[in-house]
Amino acid sequence: MSKKAIRISIYIVLFALVFSLCAMFPNTGDDWFRMGLAKSLTSPLALVRTVIDKWMTNNARILGNILAYPAGGNILYRDISRSIIIFLLIVFTAKASGIDGIGGLFAVSALLFTIPRELFREVYPWAAGFYNYVPPVLLILVYLHQVFKKGENLIAAFFLGFASQLFIENATLYSLALDVILIAYWLYKKTKPLKIVLYHLIGAIIGAVLLFASPAYSGIFTSGGSYDVGGSSLLDTMDFNLTIILNSTVLGCPVILIGIPLLLIIRHLRSKNTALYLLLFGASILSIVMLIGGIPYLRIFAISWYLIIMSVTICASTGEERTKQILYMLSAAIFAGPLLIVNPIGPRCLFGSYVFLILYMLETAKHLEIDKRALTAISAICACAVFAYWMYRYVPVHNADKERISAIETAMSEHRSSVTVKRLPNGEYMWEPESKKIEYAYFYNTPGDFTINFE
Secondary structure: OOOOHHHHHHHHHHHHHHHHHOOOOOOHHHHHHHHHHHOOOOOHHHHHHHHHHHHHHHHOHHHHHHHHHHHHOHHHHHHHHHHHHHHHHHHHHHHHHHOOOOHHHHHHHHHHHHHOOHHHHOOOOOHHHHHHOOHHHHHHHHHHHHHHHHOOOOHHHHHHHHOOOOOOHHHHHHHHHHHHHHHHHHHHHOOOOHHHHHHHHHHHHHHHHHHHHHOOHHHOOOOOOOOHHHHHHHHHHHHHHHHHHHHOOOOOHHHHHHHHHHHHHHHHOOOOHHHHHHHHHHHOOOOOOOOOOOOHHHHHHHHHHHHHHHHHHHOOOOOOHHHHHHHHHHHHHHHHHHHHHHHHHOOHHHHHHHHHHHHHHHHHHHHOOOOOOHHHHHHHHHHHHHHHHHHHHHHHHHHHHHHHHHHHHHHHHHHOOOEEOOOOHHHHHOOOOOHHHHOOOOOOOOOOOEEEEOO
């Protein structure tokens, strides 16, 4: 079998694994509201009108809504579109890291799903969250891949910049910051910036203006809308949000916490730089302390860990490796930065930061000269184990959800006014699994005229 045929076969296997998992995810939280909303979306024009209405009132995330709203009324579209986006995320994460062989694809697959439970349940199973928080990260990765390749497709760069701005706010601000960083870097190096960066920046500015022109943000500084900057106390908000940020990236993710210092130690094993090893030793001790937990000041330790990793990167790496590693670590921080002062936020907002930390790990691993066959075998085993774990968690949920929906539809066919259904198993792995928003999806004439209770 040729290498091309093997690669295509791996793509098919990966997509099948992703699709199988996505098909197990039930509707939760706002998904039910969107299922009810989908009843009114009888044509593409109706979808456009609804998105415009939302932009003018309380939801400015234009492309996120365009993707999410139809998913409420079409399960096949939801499962296929979600699978395609995740599959492309795997491919372009591997491409951006430079490890896009078969082993790299499996390694990325495992890492993208080895995330804190609280982050996982708000990003992958919850469709309303997925369509707003995953696609912009994919668009950014596609753009970075073009930058690293020194691509010249200016139109594609413009539309990547424009489209990435129409989902979530911190991704919007990050895209702008990314282009500024790239231009500043090239000016520092006294080289001419790539044209695609300028075109991407123009598209990003136009998209950002369109997003933030929405009246939904009119009360952002006065607590008069859905978003609130600072709240009653800016310091209290920053203190509370910092815990969410660190738990969703470093503290709650042993793969990142232990993996990065370990890879750096292996990477620089032959170095005779004593100061370097003292720094890495310090990062490793902090990792162990934070992994064990149970002591105060973990946030200080986590920030110290980040600063040590940055110091090692700056001092011990060279050339393109150092440039990319610094970019990824800065990206993780910049992506999370705006979240410090905004209410409300959730772990889902940190998905981009998590992906950039993965890219840092992969960039470090790329220079370890690992045997490709060993990498492929180990990565394939890890990926299969990760998918098997999540299937173990969500297959019972899927079966119980089918029974619950059947009970609801039976009650409605009998013209009952209410029904009581069982709670889903493994509820901690889902976002709002027993939300009363389910009544927006199942009703006779208006939402709420059919009551659904949970036992």
